[in-house]
Amino acid sequence: MRTVRVIAEARAEIDRARSAGAGVGLVPTMGFLHAGHVSLMERAASEADFVVATIFVNPLQFGPAEDLAAYPRDLETDTARCEGAGVDLLLVPGVEEMYPGPMRTAVTVADITARFEGASRPGHFAGVATVVAKLFNIVGPCRAYFGEKDWQQLCVVRQMAADLSFAVEVVGCPTVREPDGLAMSSRNTYLGASDRAAAPVLHRALVAGAESIRSGERSARVVRDVMSEVLGSEPRAEVDYAEVVDAGTLALVDPLAGDLRLLVAARIGPARLIDNVGAVAD
Numbered sequence: 001m002r003t004v005r006v007i008a009e010a011r012a013e014i015d016r017a018r019s020a021g022a023g024v025g026l027v028p029t030m031g032f033l034h035a036g037h038v039s040l041m042e043r044a045a046s047e048a049d050f051v052v053a054t055i056f057v058n059p060l061q062f063g064p065a066e067d068l069a070a071y072p073r074d075l076e077t078d079t080a081r082c083e084g085a086g087v088d089l090l091l092v093p094g095v096e097e098m099y100p101g102p103m104r105t106a107v108t109v110a111d112i113t114a115r116f117e118g119a120s121r122p123g124h125f126a127g128v129a130t131v132v133a134k135l136f137n138i139v140g141p142c143r144a145y146f147g148e149k150d151w152q153q154l155c156v157v158r159q160m161a162a163d164l165s166f167a168v169e170v171v172g173c174p175t176v177r178e179p180d181g182l183a184m185s186s187r188n189t190y191l192g193a194s195d196r197a198a199a200p201v202l203h204r205a206l207v208a209g210a211e212s213i214r215s216g217e218r219s220a221r222v223v224r225d226v227m228s229e230v231l232g233s234e235p236r237a238e239v240d241y242a243e244v245v246d247a248g249t250l251a252l253v254d255p256l257a258g259d260l261r262l263l264v265a266a267r268i269g270p271a272r273l274i275d276n277v278g279a280v281a282d
């Protein structure tokens with residue numbers, strides 16, 4: 001595995017691999033890698049000949065009161081994890097390398113960004129879509145692997161790639177969880193012992209909501225109430241939203257029908273956590 005900090009060097013390596021006939025896989029991350037990230041890299045390595053991973057804590061996607069400065073970093077461990085997962089090229093650009101001057105261009109995606117993370121984190125998805133568009137342009141035609149853990153982000157990236165005709169196939173990968181159900185996240189490191197013990201309540205709420213749909217519940221309001229009741233049992237959880245929506249459009253559906261996604265966000269102590277699961281109402 002080669003690690004580079006300069007975009008032009010990454011392009012040259014990727015072009016070389018592609019002209020030798022390699023299919024390229026891309027895994028964009030913000031680092032502090034855990035088993036969820038590794039699962040994306042391993043999937044990419046199993047499907048692509050040349051795997052590019054990127055580590056970039058993207059200032060554009062953080063709000064002014066958010067955790068940009070505190071975001072955890074550990075490049076040495078990350079490098080070993082990438083190498084172990086079958087990554088061929090690790091691009092770790094500095095902020096100056098990605099944004100050498102003021103950005104006057106942004107990519108915005110309408111409608112599916114209006115609610116949930118888009119409502120709670122103004123500007124977040126423009127920051128995500130802009131940096132992902134840059135990475136797609138840097139890497140070129142590829143399959144790009146994103147986690148279902150960030151379901152709305154996955155929808156936004158899919159929409160952007162289709163709308164802007166990127167030669168990129170966006171691949172969604174299942175959420176990797178701790179044994180108690182907590183979705184792995186770099187931000188879990190913010191949790192002290194009591195908050196960590198409380199955090200699996202998000203997944204418990206999602207499972208209860210999905211189970212009610214599986215047992216025949218078709219009222220979105222009732223499913224919401226099921227989730228809220230579980231979340232309400234944990235005094236440390238400050239709920240932002242708990243909702244069930246169409247999995248593709250993120251629109252409300254009531255009565256519930258088709259492919260659905262249950263989405264939850266809550267603050268637990270210093271960490272704002274999000275999680276989701278799928279359900280089908282047929």
Ligand code: AMP
Binds near residue numbers: 186
């Ligand atoms: P991040 O470093 O948080 O920006 O995440 C980089 C990529 O890893 C995104 O596509 C995330 O959705 C994905 N990811 C993060 N956590 C998990 C997880 N627990 N399981 C699977 N994918 C994940």
